[in-house]
Structure formats: structure tokens, C-alpha cells
Amino acid sequence: MDKIIIEGGRKLHGEIKISGAKNGALPIIAATLLCPGTHTIHNVPELRDIRTILQLLATLGATWERIDTNTLKINSDNVTEFEASYDLVKTMRASVLVLGPLLARLGRARVSLPGGCAIGARPIDFHMQGFQKLGAQLELEHGYVDAKVCGRLRGATIYFDIPSVTGTENILMAAVLAEGTTVIKNAAREPEIANLIDMLTRMGARIEGRGSDRLTVQGVESLQPAEIEIIPDRIETGTFLIAVGAAGGDVTLTNCNPSHLPSLFEKLRSSGLYLEEGETSIRVIRSGPLKNVDIKTMPYPGFATDLQAQTMALMTLTEGLSVIHENIFENRFMHVAELRRMGADIMVDGGKAIVKGHGKLNGARVMATDLRASASLVIAGLAAQGLTEISRVYHLDRGYDDLVGKLSAVGAKIWRERE
Ligand code: EPU
Secondary structure (H helix, E strand, O other), rough: OOEEEEEEOOOEEEEEEEOOOOOHHHHHHHHHOOOOOOEEEEEEOOHHHHHHHHHHHHHOEEEEEEEEEEEEEEEEOOOOOOEOOOHOOOOHHHHHHHHHHHHHHOEEEEEEEEEEEOOOOOOOHHHHHHHOOOOEEEEEEOOOEEOOOOOOOEEEEEEEEOOOOOHHHHHHHHHHHOOOOEEEEEEOOOOOHHHHHHHHOOOEEEOOOOOHHHHHHEOOOOOOOOOOOOOOHHHHHHHHHHHHHOEEEEEEEEEOOHHHHHHHHHHHHHHOOEEEOOOOOEEEOOOOOOOOOOOEOOOOOEEEHHHHHHHHHHHOOOOOOEHHHHOOOOOOHHHHHHHHHHEEEEEEOOOEEEEEOOOEEEEEEEEOOOOOHHHHHHHHHHHHHEEEEEOOOOOHHHOEEEEHHHHHHHOOOEEEOOO
């Protein structure tokens, strides 16, 4: 297993190219299961989670090849298997995204229940209730959801109590081949869902309401393979903006979509960063002291929970008090204990963290607990005095494409070593 070592205190200067979105690529790769043929996907990031879902697709009968570093061709002619095993699902919860496509195409899907994870209980009850409304029969046995439908699924109206991202994606993928009309109310509005809708539409699906919280799907009898480009990763983009905020410097991010980060931009500008938005680039400069801001995580277009940990690291570097409300996941403060090891003063009270900034952090040995928590420790390490050593960095490899290489290229002193 690798660890990351950072010698803090270097300002960042230069250009970083943003990769395709992990959470955009995963549902789109799952959607290729919906019909036979060869699909082409561009701008796919090089990540462990992508390798995991491709491994899962292979167990279902699909084949794939990378025709260049970021372009994938997936052939789904021989998809006949319908089981996603515990071994794969336990390493990546997003494996549940194969439920909708398999049920729609084969009339059967057997997927291991993901269980809890480092950021909360994360049930999939909304997905299951949605499939039931579409006419599937679901049974829970031996830790697996076994879903079956005789003939085609039937369109229905589905309301989500909370706008679930993968829930919306799973139901969408099931509904496109259902008989009749499906309406998803209180649907999630994340840009990755619009990316999936574009893929499904190119495959022949009929979906209205893209970008809104009400999606209407007119089911079709068949679909055809399609070609799509994955949108830029807005969480990777936000992570680098915050990293420059913490370390200082002047960096331009390219190949990104600034319109996907409205709430983060507001907060970063309020905390003293200069941001210059282009069509597909963002320049970020931090030259002066940081100001404290409060954040509340919300479904898109609110402040992303996937940027909460990174922003908390930034707030430890101000000279004021910052209140951070985590409203999406009940246990997403695992990074707090590690940031405290670096000298941060943070108090947690239920879903609220109160950060008392002291203007600095000290390097220390810390442990990554989940993907975004790991990113927050890297950000803290870039700003800290002395050496920071982060273990269990396999979490980072799940969702950041060459984070160490990209930060090194803009002047950070960061490297990997075998533990
Ligand atoms: N929820 C339920 N029941 C469900 C589904 C969700 O109670 O059936 C609750 C969750 O427990 C949570 C809330 O609804 O409190 C929202 O969860 P959501 O379903 O939207 O999360 P997700 O689809 O499992 C995706 C991302 C996460 C990201 C969240 C929130 C993918 C593959 N994952 O998860 O990404 O944090 O949306 O934006 O798209 C990450 O990339 O690090 C990551 C964790």
C-alpha cells in the first residue's frame, strides 16, 4: 500500500487539466448494459472506481477496450448474467447502478446490498421502492436484492423524499425501456444526471425535464448504442481551487465547466480568493489572508457534500470562526479527527462542525478514511508547516486521476512511497 508525503508551504503556479467526472462516467458505463452493440465513451478518467465498474461489466458478459488513455469502447452484445456480487459491490457502492439497466434489459437483476460506509448508512430504499412502482418484484435474501419482472417494466410516478443522485439515475435507466410514461418527482439535478440523460437520449430514449427536478420518460421498445463525452469533474475542479486557496499561488484549471460550481465560487470569493471564469477554464489566485465563511451542504445546485471536507481544511487556515453544516450524510466528519492531529481546532455537534481558524496547520502523520476526506488531508498538507504523511491513499486512487502528478506539476512538493 502507498502513502503520500507532502512538504508543505509551497505556493502553486501553472496549469492543471481537469479529468472527466467519476460520478458522470459510472452511470454512463452502467447504461451501456441497456442494449446490445458497441458504445464509445470519451473523457473517461483513469480511476480505480472506473476499473471496478468495468470489472463488474465483464462479469455480466460485456467486453471493453481502451482505444486511447481516455476513450473506452464497450460492447454489450453478450450481456446475459444478472448478478453483481458482494465482492465488487463492497468495494464500490455505485455498483448498484447496474440494477436499473439489467432489470430493464434482462428482466432480472441480483445485486448485493451495499451496506454502510465511512460517510453514513446510505440505504438504497428509494431505488427499491422505485423499481417496485415500475412493476418489479423485489426480494431481499442473503444480503442480495433480487429484482424480477415478467415482460416489460411499466411506467409509473415516482417521488423521492430526498433527491437521490444514483436513485434518480437507476430509475431513469429502468424507465427508458418501460411500457408507458414514468414521471420522477423531486429528482436530483446534478450535472452528471444531465450527462446520463444526454447518453440515454442518444441511445434513443425519450426524456423531458433535463436539468429540472421533474423528469418525464416516455418508454421505448428498444435502444441503440451511442457515443458520448463525460463532463469535466466538478469535484476535482473544486478540490484544486480549494488547494490553491490553502497553499496560495496562481493556477489556471483547464478542460473544466465553471457553471457547475455556483455555490463553491460564491464561498471562495467571500473567503478572499480571486476567480476568473472562462468558458472552459478557471483562474484562481490567492495572494492575501483567508476569510472565514459558513457552509451548508445541499443537493445541487447547493454546496456539494463532496467538497465539504476540503473546504473545512481551508477554513482551519483562516483567523475566524466557520460553521459547517453537513446535511446530506450523517457521518461525514471522519476527517475532523485527522485535521485535529495537524493542529486544527474543530468541534463537532451532530451534523454541525465549528472550525476555529488559527491561520496555520502543522504537518503530521494522518490516515485517509474516505475519498473526499483524503483530499482534505492533502489540502491541509499543502498548507501545513513541515511534513505530512497520509496513509491508506487507495481511497484517493478511487476518485482522483493522478492527483500527485497534477499537484507536482504546479510546484507542490508531494510524492508517493510504499508503506
Ligand atoms: N438516501 C436514502 N435512500 C436511498 C438513497 C439515498 O435515504 O435510497 C439518502 C442518503 O443516505 C443521503 C441522501 O439520500 O442522505 C442523498 O444520497 P444520494 O443517493 O444522492 O447519494 P448517492 O447517489 O449514493 C452520489 C455520489 C456521491 C455523492 C452523493 C451526494 C455517485 C456515484 N456518488 O451518491 O459521491 O456524495 O451522490 O451528492 O454519484 C463521492 O464521489 O465521493 C461520493 C460519495
